[in-house]
Amino acid sequence: MNLKNPFPALLGVALVVSIAALDSTIVGTTLPRVAKELNGEE
Secondary structure (H helix, E strand, O other): OOOOOOHHHHHHHHHHHHHHHHHHHHHHHHHHHHHHHOOOOO
């Protein structure tokens, strides 16, 4: 790995953080609806 150019590593970290935040938002919004559809408790 070339230590003089940290851009690819920083880009990778930013991408992972963005995807994790998006996934958390989708699951947090959808989970109560799915539980209700499956006759579960909220």
